[in-house]
Amino acid sequence: MRYAAIDIGSNAVRLLIADIIQNNDIVSFKKNTLVRVPLRLGDDAFIDRRISESKALDLVKTMSAFRNLMDVYKVSEYMACATSAMREATNGGSLVEDVKAAGIDLQIIDGAEEARIVCSSHIEQHVANKKAYLYIDVGGGSTELSVFADGTLLASTSFNIGTIRILDNQDKEETWDEMKAWVKTHTREFKSVYGIGTGGNINKLSRLANNKEDKPISFAKLKSLYEYLNSFSLKDRINVLGLNNDRADVIIPACEIFLTLMKHGHLRQIIVPRVGLADGLIQTLIDRHLAPTLREA
Numbered sequence: 371m372r373y374a375a376i377d378i379g380s381n382a383v384r385l386l387i388a389d390i391i392q393n394n395d396i397v398s399f400k401k402n403t404l405v406r407v408p409l410r411l412g413d414d415a416f417i418d419r420r421i422s423e424s425k426a427l428d429l430v431k432t433m434s435a436f437r438n439l440m441d442v443y444k445v446s447e448y449m450a451c452a453t454s455a456m457r458e459a460t461n462g463g464s465l466v467e468d469v470k471a472a473g474i475d476l477q478i479i480d481g482a483e484e485a486r487i488v489c490s491s492h493i494e495q496h497v498a499n500k501k502a503y504l505y506i507d508v509g510g511g512s513t514e515l516s517v518f519a520d521g522t523l524l525a526s527t528s529f530n531i532g533t534i535r536i537l538d539n540q541d542k543e544e545t546w547d548e549m550k551a552w553v554k555t556h557t558r559e560f561k562s563v564y565g566i567g568t569g570g571n572i573n574k575l576s577r578l579a580n581n582k583e584d585k586p587i588s589f590a591k592l593k594s595l596y597e598y599l600n601s602f603s604l605k606d607r608i609n610v611l612g613l614n615n616d617r618a619d620v621i622i623p624a625c626e627i628f629l630t631l632m633k634h635g636h637l638r639q640i641i642v643p644r645v646g647l648a649d650g651l652i653q654t655l656i657d658r659h660l661a662p663t664l665r666e667a
Contacts, residue, residue, distance in 0.1 A: 371389070371390040371392075371446055371497075371614070372386070372387055372388065372402065372443055372445045372446060373387075373388050373389065373390055373399065373445060373447050373448060373627055373652050373655045373656070374387045374440050374443070374445040374447075374448035374652075375388070375448065375449055375450075375647075375648040375649075375651035375652050375655075376388065376433075376449070376450035376451070376476075376648075376651075377451060377453070377473065377646070377647045377648045377651065378411070378425065378429070378450070378452035378453065378455075378456060378534060379411075379412075379453055379454070379509050379510055379511075380410070380411055380412030380415065380416075380452065380453065380455040380475070380509055380510025380511035380512075380534045381408065381410055381509070381510035381533065381616065382406050382407060382408045382409065382410075382427070382510075382537070382571070382616065382622060383407045383409050383411075383432055384404065384405065384406050384407075385403075385404070385405040385439060385440075385599060386401060386403070386404050386537045386649070386651075387401075387402045387404075387434045387439070387440070387443050387445060388400060388401055388402055388537060388649035388652045389402050389405040390656065390660070392660070394452075394514065396449060397542075397656050399652050399653075400463045401591075402443070402461070403439075403443065403468045403639070404648075405436070405439065408614075408615075408616035409425060409428055409429060409432065410425075410596070410616065411429065411455035411456065411459070411645070412454065412455040412510045412511050412532070412534035412535065413509070413534060413538060414453035414455075414459070415454075415456070415458045415459040416455070416458065416511065416534065416535050416538050416540040416663055417538050417540065419458060419459065419460050420455075420461050421455070421456075421459045421461055421462070421465060422460055422521070424656050426461070426465055426468065429465065429468075429469065430465075430468050430469060430472050431458070432511050433450075433469045433473070433474045433476075434470045434472040434473065436596075437472060437474055439589060447559055447659055448450075448626050448655070449477075449654060449655055450469075450474050450475060450477065451475045451476070451477050451479045451487070451647065451651060452466075452476060452477070452479070452485075452570060453478075453479060453481075453484050453509060453511065453512065453647070453667070454491065454509060454511025454512040454530070454532060454535075455509065455510065455511050455534075456478045456510075456597040457478055457479075457480065457481075457553070458470075458511070463478075464480055465498070466478065466482065466544070468528055475555045480514055480528075481514060481527070481528025481529075481530075481646055482526065482527070482528060484507075484512070484514055484528060484529065484647065485507070485514035485515070485516055485526045485648040486526065487647060487651060487654055488505075488507050488514055488568065488645075488646060488647050488649075488650045489516050489523065489526065489650070490650045490653045490654055490657070491600075495631070501519075501520075501558035501564060502518070502519040502557065502562070502563045502564070503517070503518040503519070503563065503564050503565070503566055504515070504516075504517055504519060504553065504556075504557060504563055504565050504566070504635045504637060505517070505562075505565075505566045505568075506565060506566065506567050506568070506569075506571055506572075506627075506628065506640070507646065507647075508532065508533065508567070508568075508569040508571060508572065508600055508624050508627050508628065509532050509619065510532045510533050510534035510535070510667050511530065511532040511534060512528050512529060512530055512531065512532050512535075512537050513532060513540070513549065513553065513554070513627055513631075514527075514528045514530070515527055515528070515549075515552065515553065517556045517557065518560070519560065525556050527552060528550075529545055529548065529549045530542075530545055531545055531549060531627060532627075533571065533620035533623045533627070534620065534623050535567055536598070536623035536626070536627075537619060537620065537623060539563065544569065546630070549630075550621035550630065551630075552633045553631055553634045553635040554634055555633070556618050556635065558644045559637045562636075562638055563636060563637050564586070564633050564637060564638060564639060564641065565628075565631070565632055565635070565637040565639065565640030565641065566640065566641050566642075566643065567628060567642050568642075568644070568646045569624070569627075569646060570617070570646075571620060571621050571624030571625075572624065572628060572640070572642050573616070573644050574613075574617060575592065575595060575621065575622060575624070575625065575628075576642040576644070577643075578595060578599075579591055579592075579617065584643075586639035586640060586641045587638075587639060587640050587642065588638070589633070589639070590640045591627060591631070592625065592640070593627060593629060594625070595625070596622070596625035596629060597647055599611070599621060599622060599625065599638050600622055600625075604618055604619055607619075607621075626657065627638065631646050
């Protein structure tokens, strides 16, 4: 059995195809195929408040290709969600219809739903009880935050601060202030708070830091890596450091977001489990279609 997840973000569009594994009462999934297309819908949405005709056409072509891939892989269930860029585009609703004509049922989800889906990817497996955690998911258009303590979700929210939004100078100082205040308010009662970071940029930063998946990054290590990357021009980050074109620019504002949150939340370190919205969508499908059957059995 295979499930698929389509994540239409502000920087890139992703298709994750996963093999579903059932072992008695335990259902898990293994990533089979991941396709990433850097469409950068946020460049249009955050400045013009509308997805341009050319990018809309590219999106529909991509969705048609994803539909064909899902058919070839014999995917039985899928979910497709669009986030910040499509939320803010005035023609987002009409694009949903265009995508539907290409064979994909697409939902535009709000920030709270995005945070909920990402959290459903069982990040509690990466944390220990009796500790407090700030979960940070940084995207192109928004940042989702959740606070966990003793394995329980205490608060969750979303802010319109993201890497593409910052590059396009569409982030607002008052939103930064609101985000800092939220983090301070929801972490101040804990003696120590640990971070959990997701998104393509923190995944790349984890690899650049030569860390294993389960090895945390300290604030000092992340700050040092940020200063190192920022010492190179965009061109040299591509040609000398070997970063992809669509990663070399956004990785700098991503660092700034993570460092800001670590500072104001007094985070000692950040864990990078390398999961994201697509993983949460697969888990949502499992909970929706398989968990009820197991409970009845």
